[in-house]
Amino acid sequence: MTIDTMLLNKLTKLGGITLENQELEMTKNHLSEIVNFVENIxxxxxDAIPASFNPLDSALPMRQDIVESQPDIAKNILKHAPHQEDNFFIVPKIIE
Structure with a gap:
């Protein structure tokens, strides 16, 4: 694929940029090199190389959904809070 002046003008319009006349030729050459490099891929x-990741082949690890009541955890966490009341953090009001 070659980058011609018409395509470059369209790209500059879509990108909202302006190029001076002396920059047009240099930019066309640079974009052509990039496109040629990508086309090499x-x-x-x-075909012989497997995909490194296929979401259809993977499975999420599952665990039992068991409710556990451990009130000591809340007490341990709240004892480090600067302000607390009735098992809740007290934070400064930010919206009036």
Whole structure:
């Protein structure tokens, strides 16, 4: 794929940028090099290489959903809070 002046003008319009006349040729060359480099990836034979991740093959680890009541945990956490009341953190009011 080659980047011509018409395509470059369209890209600059879509991108909301302006290029001076002396920058147009240099930018066309740079974009053409990038596109050619990316097109080289299409020539690689990757059929023998497995995908590194397939979400269809993975499974989430499952655990039992068991409710446990451990009031000591709340007490231990709240004892480090600067302000607390009735098992809740007291924080400064930020919206009036």
């Amino acid at each position: 299409n020539t690689l034979d990757l």
